[in-house]
Amino acid sequence: MSKVYVSHNNIISSLGFTSEAVVEKISNEVSGLQRIDDKSILPEPFYTSLISTEDLQENFNKRNPKGAYTRLEQMMITSLSSVIDASNIEINDRVGLIISTTKGNIDALDANNPFHKDRAYLSELGNQVKDFFHFKNDAIVVSNACVSGILAVAIAKRYIQQGTYDHVFITSGDVITEFILSGFNSFQALSSEPCKPYDANRTGINIGEVAASVLVTKDADALAKEAVTILGEGSCNDANHISGPSRTGEGLYRSMQSAFTQANISAAEVDFISAHGTATMFNDEMEAIAFNRMDLSTVPLNSLKGYFGHSLGASGLVETIVGMHALKNNTLYKSLGFETSGVTKPINVITETTKKNINRFLKTASGFGGCNTAILFQKTN
Amino acid sequence: MNTNYHIKSYCSIKNNQVSLNGSVVYKDEEESFSPFIKAAYKDQNTKYPKFFKMDKLSKLAFLAADVLLKNENLNLEEENNIAIVFSNKASSLDTDRKHQESIQNKESYFPSPAVFVYTLPNICIGEISIKYKLYSENSFFIFENFNATHLLTYSNSLLSSNKADQVLCGWVEFDGEDNYEAFLYLVSTEGTITNSKQDIIKLYNT
Structure with missing residues (x-):
């Protein structure tokens, strides 16, 4: 391929x-x-x-x-x-x-x-x-x-x-x-x-x-400086509820599994997660459960909703773009609005914008209808 | 293009008629969509009370999928990796208009979550996924007309990358009581009809 x-x-x-x-x-x-x-x-x-x-x-x-x-x-x-x-x-x-x-x-x-x-x-x-x-x-x-x-x-x-x-x-x-x-x-x-x-x-x-x-x-020439390679992707359904996320994070977990399998990398090789983080009780809790099931609980994570809000059809793409620039700038951006963890499983929310050499990130999103998507990206330069 | 994939079965609901693999399984001469789909649901012995909470697009898509998948005799104790790839022209506009009516006049302002949740076309995929426990790839696309080329490309991609074992593809359009149509087909490694643009269009037009 x-x-x-x-x-x-x-x-x-x-x-x-x-x-x-x-x-x-x-x-x-x-x-x-x-x-x-x-x-x-x-x-x-x-x-x-x-x-x-x-x-x-x-x-x-x-x-x-x-x-x-x-x-x-x-x-x-x-x-x-x-x-x-x-x-x-x-x-x-x-x-x-x-x-x-x-x-x-x-x-x-x-x-x-x-x-x-x-x-x-x-x-x-x-x-x-x-x-x-x-x-x-x-x-x-x-x-x-x-x-x-x-x-x-x-x-x-x-x-x-x-x-x-x-x-x-x-x-x-x-x-x-x-x-x-x-x-x-x-x-x-x-x-x-x-x-x-x-x-x-x-x-x-x-x-x-x-x-x-x-x-x-697919053209590797003339790429933008912040260009990334798509390593793997997956989009799986919760098969649980049309307006509420799965309590076990099933669809998100499976989406990530699908993306990791295709990328052929391990959870330890991901430098940060650009998560969905809508700030509803159920969504954020569901994500924390799914990330734990994927052994991603210590990977630095942010939600960018504190900067733009939830931009619906644009949200996954705008957050991917910011993630691409994060890799280029070797910077982990703060998850705005977070102080004390309010989810029952450990996650590593980025509380301060930090310089760090980073190469790969995971982008996730979840929505009504039980849909979820996960994509793994890698720096090209 | 990979030609190892076949259309295993297909189902359509249009003109007050439900067909499976080219044979009429339910027909109703007189009625408009709402009484028709309710009668078809009863006739097909669907027995799924959630059906009555669904919007019309979901009822249409759900019943078509149920008629087709029931005939597959799936073992629901095991996981079935059947992806769902649907498309239409009108998205969820029928329900969108209903939600808009509920907010148009401030005197009668009453938006309802039970209506609003159906203002997304992919909700019908969620309904089918719940019934058949499909934790699988799913996506909803909008085109001006039935687009066999797109469905072919996308189903081939899901099957050849091992994202799915089978793909339930189709067109589910609801744009008013007199303007509805569902055409679903199951792409698999089994079956006698080739998953080709020509054959998909032929089945769609029958």
């Missing part, structure tokens, strides 16, 4: 419009979360991270758009543009496009939204992005709850190894909408303060807004 790499990348978020700018903020422990009190979105105040509309429009307009684009399309196109520019790859029939989102243009369903309701079809979102860049192949839209962003990377690798594509561009994102917030709030999953993954006093999720894009390629 040919090696597959994750190379050029971009993040658009409240912490900046390039991966480097965002990682710089993370290294300074700056959070992009803010308190919003807007009854038109949610009856109670909530914490979120929002992309600056002014900056988004300024950056998007530089791309000379013709026609009207939704906020999410603007986010995805702006983010993907910079990755396509950096990659310098001709868009031909050997180049694939994957779009990762949970809800896409769901705001188009709102009676007060200026776009036609049909814009909420995810295939339409795929077509908008495809046509903007003149991709030769139709977009593959991945909508697999909160693992979509990281699963998209596994799917890109599988497509390349099947010989369908040489390169795959992935863009991912979700917008902050009343639709999503009201739903998570009905589950009583939203925190009224900045989220505290794995902490004893955690009180739930913050939802955040991010667009993230990467190039996945």
Whole structure:
């Protein structure tokens, strides 16, 4: 099997419009979360991270758009543009496009939204992005709850190894909408303060807004400095409950087993874990159990939700990108919001941003429907 | 492309009719989707009370999978490494519209977790995984139309990399009472139909 790499990348978020700018903020422990009190979105105040509309429009307009684009399309196109520019790859029939989102243009369903309701079809979102860049192949839209962003990377690798594509561009994102917030709030999953993954006093999720894009390629030439090799991946179901994680972390455990088997490395060879860490009671506890079952309890671990919140379809991808930069910068980034362990199994949460020579990391995510994904990455340079 | 894989069985639910391997197993002339799927569930002796809590997309996908997998006589005491790879056009829009209605007017604002959880297309995969104890690879894709090439590539990838022993593939679309369709097929090393684009399209169109 040919090696597959994750190379050029971009993040658009409240912490900046390039991966480097965002990682710089993370290294300074700056959070992009803010308190919003807007009854038109949610009856109670909530914490979120929002992309600056002014900056988004300024950056998007530089791309000379013709026609009207939704906020999410603007986010995805702006983010993907910079990755396509950096990659310098001709868009031909050997180049694939994957779009990762949970809800896409769901705001188009709102009676007060200026776009036609049909814009909420995810295939339409795929077509908008495809046509903007003149991709030769139709977009593959991945909508697999909160693992979509990281699963998209596994799917890109599988497509390349099947010989369908040489390169795959992935863009991912979700917008902050009343639709999503009201739903998570009905589950009583939203925190009224900045989220505290794995902490004893955690009180739930913050939802955040991010667009993230990467190039996945088999071409070892012209890789980005922070490029990583995909060593192994797996995506397994809990077969337990549609809205709650497995008490034994079954699906996550099996996803990790699948990734480690394919990578042919041991738990001791992983330098850090970029975990899911949504800061709900059940999710964080489930992860701690699964990591213990994999003998990963001493491996340094962070959740980046304290910086962006949970960015749904983008979360797995944005966290992968930060992990790639962590390897390049030889730095373990602090898991923001954590003080005292609030899970029943030992885990090694990173409490201080630390310089360390590191080569490999494990990225995990879990979501509704019992889905889980794990991928192992290794530094290329 | 690997040609060692075969389509072992296939099932479709459309036009008020349930078919397994090309033979009609349940038919209902009169009714729209909701009474039809309930009657089909009873006729097929599914006996799974959770069915009634599911949204329409999940009911459709679940019943199609149940009709197909029941016929496989799986040993449920052992693990069956059957991956699930589903696709459609409308994602979970039918339930999305329901959730949107519950929040559209502030006077009647009442979002419900029992509805919201189904605003993700992959929930139907979770439902099937729970019933059949499938701790396996699973993914939901959105395309404008039935995409045999994609399902072929992805199932070949899962089988050839030993991620799965068999793959339950298909199209499960629910976009209103009159616009629904499920077509599922099981890719395996056994069977007589080749897992090829041509044969997948032929089965889909029958």
